[in-house]
Amino acid sequence: MADSDAIAPYAAHFTRPLADVAKDLESYAQLLRRWQAVQNLVSRETLNDVWSRHFADSLQVLKLLKAGDRAFLDLGSGGGLPALPLAVALKSPNHHFTLIEPNGRKVSFLRTVARELGLVVAVEGLRSDQVDSRETPVPDVITSRALAGLPTLCGWMQPFFGPETRAILHKGREHVEELAEAVPHWDFNVVVTKSDTDAEGVLLTLTDLRAKTVS
Numbered sequence: 001m002a003d004s005d006a007i008a009p010y011a012a013h014f015t016r017p018l019a020d021v022a023k024d025l026e027s028y029a030q031l032l033r034r035w036q037a038v039q040n041l042v043s044r045e046t047l048n049d050v051w052s053r054h055f056a057d058s059l060q061v062l063k064l065l066k067a068g069d070r071a072f073l074d075l076g077s078g079g080g081l082p083a084l085p086l087a088v089a090l091k092s093p094n095h096h097f098t099l100i101e102p103n104g105r106k107v108s109f110l111r112t113v114a115r116e117l118g119l120v121v122a123v124e125g126l127r128s129d130q131v132d133s134r135e136t137p138v139p140d141v142i143t144s145r146a147l148a149g150l151p152t153l154c155g156w157m158q159p160f161f162g163p164e165t166r167a168i169l170h171k172g173r174e175h176v177e178e179l180a181e182a183v184p185h186w187d188f189n190v191v192v193t194k195s196d197t198d199a200e201g202v203l204l205t206l207t208d209l210r211a212k213t214v215s
């Protein structure tokens, strides 16, 4: 199977030809392998399978986007997942990505990939709770994968939420417990979508996120 076969199911959502997206993702994969020697960016056992385990897993977010989604915010970007595959697939002057990642070496890696691939990406080298939401464009979409449990994530995401913002979150099978833990503290609407790439995983789409008022 060619590497690009793993991402072909999402090609209808790309802003440019599949071959161009695959070429940029191959450059990203090479940088991931090169930098992995000095900084753990993805778990070692997934490094030979980045196209399905990481790129397709990231790109499935595309199926849940709306036509007008332009501003993206990714919390806890690490090696750039899911934000960088999305930025590659949606490369255009109109789409803008902000990545939040406190680890200095990972920040250097993310900026290197963005520069080498010519992506419109801003990287904030801070923790989510240290970033001033008033200085950040109101996102249409917040993404996050493997960062924190949902109650903690709600606290970090809420300052960035505008009236139209949606969060599209990669979650594992523990999402049921996490939703139950978040509900006493947070109001939101949620849609659960089964993951294409992880038999036990889901994507949670949250809208109208608000802290519950204690009466």
Ligand SMILES: C[S@@+](CC[C@H](N)C(=O)[O-])C[C@H]1O[C@@H](n2cnc3c(N)ncnc32)[C@H](O)[C@@H]1O
Pocket: 041, 042, 075, 076, 077, 078, 079, 080, 081, 082, 100, 101, 102, 103, 106, 126, 127, 128, 129, 144, 145, 146, 147
């Ligand atoms: C397990 S990694 C996941 C990285 C990536 N999202 C992925 O799926 O491969 C979590 C990342 O979140 C970063 N992180 C930890 N605490 C954070 C915080 N409070 N705000 C933002 N990022 C944080 C860590 O440095 C790490 O790179």
